[in-house]
Amino acid sequence: MSSDAAERGGGEPGGIPDGLPALRLDGVTRSYGSRKALDGVSFTVPRLSVFGLVGPNGAGKTTLFSTIAAFLRPDSGTIRILGDHSPGDPALLGRVSILPQDALFDRNLMIIDQLILYRRLQGATAAQATVEVREALVRVGLGEYLDRSVTVLSHGMTKRLGIAQAFLGSPELIFLDEPTAGLDPRNAGRIRRVIRELSEHSTVVVSSHNLAELEDLCDQVAILDRGVIKATGTVAELMERQGRRTLELELPAPPSEELRRQLAAHPGVRSLAGTEGRLAVMLDATGPEPVAAVLRTLLDAGLVPRSFHDGGSLEEVFLSLTDESPE
């Protein structure tokens, strides 16, 4: 943890007046010409949570991040950050950071020099900044590129560099715009671990197309489509609100047609899907009874599930709310 964070109580919520969320948006609207990129966006991000922002391409996620970060000005609405601060408030300098989606680093400065500048702008001394920058780069697997230019980095490495700069100085609120896009599975996993660690001391807002990732990482999500927030809440709340409950099973062999008919006939079972050994049973009913009935039928037929997951996927909710059909 950096000394700045220590001074603030390690990014503790003590930096924010009691009872106030890390971020609150109310009716935020932003247009590009006649096209509304954000249309009355309202939601709240609790302190020390990981909040996911989901939406298809062009939904307005990057515009929303840019508006909160004061890169863009909203046409109307209010944004309150870390208490009662508006975007661009000098009191927020160094307390909020962002991984912008399309920003490039300066090609004319060495990587370490750029990050040292960023950290020093947050108040660190040169020596302190150097130590922290080295640690940050090692943490994202770029320790050997300290004295190089960004021109030698691949797309994935540049993304990791962007993430390293975002958590310099342990900011209280961090925005990550598609942090794992373009990363290989190993590095995506590394970044997810970093995000989990960050969330112990900071509030993290993540946008992503990787819905499984958000489902795994986030305490709460908001679904944004064509500039409008379609739903917010925990993944479980969204499932319940949408009446979507799915029992996902991995079977040693594909169920026969007869077995499928028996399963579909159970009360509370809406439909079946899946191929080969994977079976998804869509349920209408709540409670353990329909799950027990399905499992009993499978066991009676000699199919012992290798694994099962009772719930549903964020993807289903996302697709249903954004007018797309699951494939």
Place this chain on the structure above:
Amino acid sequence: MEARRLLLVTRYSLPAFLRNGSGISYVVLTFTLGLLLAELPLSIVESGLADLEELLEQIRVMVAMMLAVVSLEQTFSQLGTLSSAPTPEQAPFLEWAQYLLNERPALLSAVLAIELIAVPLFIATGTFNQLSGDLQHGAIRYQLLRTSRAELYFGRFIGMALFTWVLIVALLLAILIYVGVRLDLYPWADIIAWGGRALIGFGVLSLPYVAACCAISANVASPFASLVLCSLAVGGVPVLAIGGMQAWEPLGNLIYLMPWGYTHHLFHPEASHGVLAGLGCLLHGALYLAAGYLLFRRKDL
């Protein structure tokens, strides 16, 4: 605005600028063209092709003509009459030229008169990328949550103004040393005194042009467009004013959109003219900076 962050922005802007293409081209252009232009009057003396007295007379007329043109008292079409029979309106310029050539080291004055026109053009083609490149590529976004827009804007301006001063000082020192050592025509005391005033004059003169380019660069997210606009703003204003004046005299006042109309007073025989011209440069610079910042403050980045 916090001084510590302002200085950090200033400090880090210089190596980044020096390592990119526009920084290198600024240095190369200013030095090669600056020295080439200085060579024009010097080479005539060096080659021994001209009688010095005759040459000085020619330079006197040339400098007087330049003073007349930049003061908008004479247009190009009227210049032909200047050397033969000066009118009462032309007389002050010939006296001014007399001061520059008789009371001050003449060759140095001739060089300074040329550089007075060239330096703003060098500045326009060298300082157009103070912020526009970072705006285009979004690099500025990494700094925006750590420093204010004001610190970024003024920090970059200060960095570029300092860099320009260093460049001008180096260019003038090269010229002064060359004139003093190689030609050995004037006492060192005269060269140093006139050179000192030139350093101050050009230092003040550079500010409004660097400020204008900063204002343009901060509000145009394309280095190429910024280069075109800076060149048009700095180089186009005198062309527009002098050309427009031929059609309708009041259009000549367009020259005051930039400091072109009065910067030659930095080298006027009367010190008060020099001080007023310096204040004019500072005022012009402050106006450009303020206008640019007001736009930048509200700009989508």
